[in-house]
Amino acid sequence: MTSAKALPWETLVPAQENQAAGGEVSPKEVTTRSPTHGDVLTAISDGMVALLKEFYGRGPTRTKSYYADDLVVCVLRGGFSRVEETLLEGGRGPAVIQQRMEFQELMRKRFETVIEQATGRRVIGFMSGNQQHPDMMCEVFILAPTDLVDAGEISAAAQLTSEAQAQP
Numbered sequence: 001m002t003s004a005k006a007l008p009w010e011t012l013v014p015a016q017e018n019q020a021a022g023g024e025v026s027p028k029e030v031t032t033r034s035p036t037h038g039d040v041l042t043a044i045s046d047g048m049v050a051l052l053k054e055f056y057g058r059g060p061t062r063t064k065s066y067y068a069d070d071l072v073v074c075v076l077r078g079g080f081s082r083v084e085e086t087l088l089e090g091g092r093g094p095a096v097i098q099q100r101m102e103f104q105e106l107m108r109k110r111f112e113t114v115i116e117q118a119t120g121r122r123v124i125g126f127m128s129g130n131q132q133h134p135d136m137m138c139e140v141f142i143l144a145p146t147d148l149v150d151a152g153e154i155s156a157a158a159q160l161t162s163e164a165q166a167q168p
Helices: 037-056 082-089 093-106 108-119 151-166
Strands: 010-015 026-032 062-068 071-077 123-131 136-143
Antiparallel strands (some): 062 071
């Protein structure tokens, strides 16, 4: 498997076949083991923090993720930019929250990709919320399959998403 960043359950190890025969160790290969629940939670938290850090210039200072059945919840603390902090101090909290909601909708596909790579399941629902005191962001994902949504609804939603992405 080739990837820019190994997931927590992937390890780079030297191949041993040539070494046993007294030859050189071949280039590193990626070996995998079955991910634990903790590995998946770590991948979710680390992926979300990395995305926010990349696009905001600084990431959340604390995060905790939950994954059970068809639900993933990621709660993030801290990470307001200096501009956002200034707006908050100036009484412009609603503007900061609105801007964050717009950003999170724009980032939807990237957030979903983090969850899909970590869990190996398709995201069929994404909701986001923010508050100021204490400062928290909450990202909620619904995964397929789920008994909450009929299979026909999932197919219809996927079709609408594909059509929306195809438009200029």
